[in-house]
Amino acid sequence: MVLGLILNILNSEVAVILDYYGVMFLLIAPVLFVPRWTLGLGAAVLLVGAPMLAAALNGAGPTMQPLAALVRGYFLTGDYPALMFLPFLLVGLIAARSDLGRAKTQFWMIAGGVLAAVLGYGAAYVLPGLTARAHSGSTVEILGSGGFALAVIGTLLWLTARERGRVGQVLRAVFWPIGATGSMALTVYTLQIILLAVAVAVRDNFDTIHYPGWPLLLGMTFGSLVFVSLWRRFHGKGQLERGLAFATREPVSRAKARARARSHDAEPEPKIQNR
Known part of the structure; x- marks a missing residue:
């Protein structure tokens, strides 16, 4: 968080993520070792609830006290709102605790990621009023982009696994x-x-x-x-x-x-x- 605040002082014209990461890591620390189904439930609740809460609070900007506005920004309405990004961290934690080296874990990451990406981006494409625009913070954008990332990671893990033999060895070098x-x-x-x-x-x-x-x-x-x-x-x-x-x-x-x-x-x- 401190490093992020320092980098924010520089005029890089980049929305620095490190201080937001600090907030996310503080929030996720207490649940590092809870059962995986609990992590999944938390991710699902935040997937739906965080965008709704952000939309509800969006009109309260000018009348909010500075501290309340700062908290709202870090948690719900900033460049990388913690509550909207936590589903990514929670699903990633589930994958990591499921042993990323197992073929079964890689399969479910690919299958689940593809399904989530199709549902998220597909819903935004078919249903009027929904947007999956990058950083829009909508439920379908979180679902689509998170699913895409999960599928890519699972695919790379599978391709570079030692079980792939010579092909895996070449890809690991690449x-x-x-x-x-x-x-x-x-x-x-x-x-x-x-x-x-x-x-x-x-x-x-x-x-x-x-x-x-x-x-x-x-x-x-x-x-x-x-x-x-x-x-x-x-x-x-x-x-x-x-x-x-x-x-x-x-x-x-x-x-x-x-x-x-x-x-x-x-x-x-x-x-x-x-x-």
Whole structure:
């Protein structure tokens, strides 16, 4: 959240998502280990309820107090409202807890994702008054885009599985730069926001760069893939990922130690048998 607020200060002309992510992670933390059916129920309730609540509150803008308006923005009406994005996180958590390496999990991700995408985008196409426009925050847009993402991830997992043999090995090599980018997404995202802020400054002061534009987009994309591939190969984790790991290592170690101590205390004393 702090990093997101800092990046928002920069004039990158990008709607930064990191502070919204922070709110989403705080909301999802208490349910990390609840049963999967509970996660699914929560995702379904938010899928329908969050857009309805946002629509109901949309007319209350000018009369709201600043704090209430800030909370409403982060939860319901901002660029990446937490309650509307939580269904993505909850379904992703269900998939992750179902073992992403299993063919059965991959099959259900593909099948369920395709079904959700067809229902969401199909409903918007057939029924008047419904829109699946990107970031519209409608139920059909969340269902359609979330289903599409789930199906793509499931398909890539299936294609690159070790069970695919030589084909899987080749595809893992082809997609390795993308995997490397995902492994240090926070670092890459932050560097790209800084780069875009520089591009805006150059455009505004010297008028020597076209922003936004395809040359900048393609150059930044290709450059990022090359940079992260080399960094991942020779240095491992990204710098910001290392920082987060360092910041959480000690609390996690203490939590694991407490869990081991409780487990040890709960173990029954061994019985001594006389021979």
